[in-house]
Structures are given as structure tokens and as C-alpha cells.
Amino acid sequence: MFLSALLTSRLAMAQEVTPLLDLVDISDTDIRNAAFAFINTTTSPGLEGATLNVDNDERNSNQWRSSLGFNAEITLQDYIFNGYWGLAVVGGSLVDNIRLTSTTGQPIKINLRRDIITLRGSLGLSFPVNEHFKLRPVLTLAVSDMQTSTSINGDLYSDGNPSTIDIDNSAQLLSTTASIDALYWYWHDDYRMELSAHYNLIYTDSFSETEPILDTHAWSQTAQLKSQISGPTSLTMSARPWRWMAYANHINFISQDNRALGYTGLFEVGAGMEWRLNIKPLDWFGWQYVGISAGVITSRNVDGFNVGLTAR
DSSP: OTHHHHHHHHHHHHOSSOOOBOOTTOOHHHHHHHHHHHHHHHHSTTOOOEEEEEESSSEEEEEEEEEEEEEEEEOOTTSSSEEEEEEEEEEEEEEEEEEEEBTTSOEEEEEEEEEEEEEEEEEEEEEEEETTEEEEEEEEEEEEEEEEEEEEEEOTTSSSOOEEEEEEEEEEEEEEEEEEEEEEEEEETTEEEEEEEEEEEEEEEEEOSSOGGGSEEEEEEEEEEEEEEEEEEEEEETTEEEEEEEEEEEEEOTTOOHHHHSOSEEEEEEEEEEEEEEEOGGGTOOEEEEEEEEEEEEETTEEEEEEEEEEO
């Protein structure tokens, strides 16, 4: 609902009539929070692809994100740590339908679409604490382009005639993320358990020539807990085995206001199949598995799913 404030300011500049939207509880900060929430829930390191739906009394929205990239460790001879690097292209979109009521009781509808594409690169170190546990500090830089298209319609000027206003704006973003990852794994016979925790501290500069409110900066935080168990199957391909896997993840967008997108955390459970490779050409990257997985995502007022290819 926060973009209604932005739309109202545009309406006031374009018309001599005062629009009817009730903006008592809406501020410029709220507008920024909504924009940065979309950015963080799409481009933060460690997020997998997802399709989400939020449905409550005030809004119905659909959001998706997807990425194509690779992360790997580099063996550093004569050091107690390894190097870590990653590259990714990330894309996402949000279609947000917001329902408001004017001060005269008339319904107002805001239809918002945001699209973002991001190029992200990461460098870090990997410290093996023991044979089952490692810590990995990582610095990630990302550049993004975000396009926003908004339409507001209803009896905006209390003249009994429905009207529509369309507004487009854009912003370019530069994000720096400091991450710390803790990873634990354990083999029992041919079964493997993996646990990991990830924390991201993100600073984002937003530059916009079309909307001064979005020409700003923000700090944000995200945290993730992930677990996975896998085991053998009798299937093989090219003499390499297939393994079943099941996982459960939780994502917490720590600094996010629930009103920004309708959620601050997500739970995901799923399963899949992985084909074991264990190759490391040129010692620059290693492939352990490729496969396919599917999961369901839930939270209060949120449902979604994740189906896609996996590579790690």
C-alpha cells in the first residue's frame, strides 16, 4: 500500500484537485521499505528460485525469482584456508494488486509491477575447522536495474467518474553484502546429512532520475537455515549413481517490515534426485551433483513453490 503515497504526490502535481487517498499512516520511509524489500527478497545471496503468492484483505501479489550462476572453492596450496568465488545472473518480478479505500469510502485499486535483473559476483575464504565443519566469510558485489510500472484507478477526484493514472519509474542499484556461512556435513555409511547457517548484512545504494524518493540508500539483514539429507538409489547413469535427497529451509528477512510485501520469513520443504559427479577441472571449480528438486513454500498469508534444476 505504500506506493499509494508516491502515486498521490504525482496526482497532486498533475491535477489541481486534491486526491482522496487516505495517507495518514504512509510515509516516504514506507515507500522505500517496500522497494528495498522486493530487492532483498529477490537478489540476496543464498536465495533459491521461488514463486510466491500473498493474499490478504489488502493485497494480492505474485512474486517470482530465479538465478543462473555458480559458486566454488579454489584449493590454495600451503594455506590453511581455500579461496571461494561465485558469479550469478538473477532476475525477478512482482505483480502487486493493492486495495485501498478513499476518505469518502470509495474503493481505490493500485496495480504495481516491478522487474529487476542483477549481475552478482562474490569472493571469499573457506576455513576448515575440522573434517565436518567449515566457516566461510564472503563479500558480494551486485549491480541491478529495477523497472516499476504503476496504475491507480477509481473515483480519485470525487466527481463520480472513474479515472486511471499510469506512472513509470526506474532505479539502478549497487549492493555490497558481507556474509558469514557456517557449514556442517556428516556421512553415515552412504547417507549424508548437511546443515548450514547463513547471515547477510547488505548495504544498497539506489539511484533514480525518475523518482527522488528512490534516490537513497539502506541497510538490511537476512538469515537462512538449511538442512538436507540424501541417500543412495539403485539408479546409475554413465556409471555414476543417482541419490535421493530431502531438504527443509527457513529464510528470515530480519529488517523487513511485514507490511512491505506481506511477509518477513519463509519455510520451504522439498525433495529431489541428484546425479553424483565429483569432478574438479583446473582446480577452479568443482561439481559434486546435478539434479532436479521440487518444494513447497509457506508462511502466514503466503504460499508458493520451487521447481528447478540444481547444481552444486
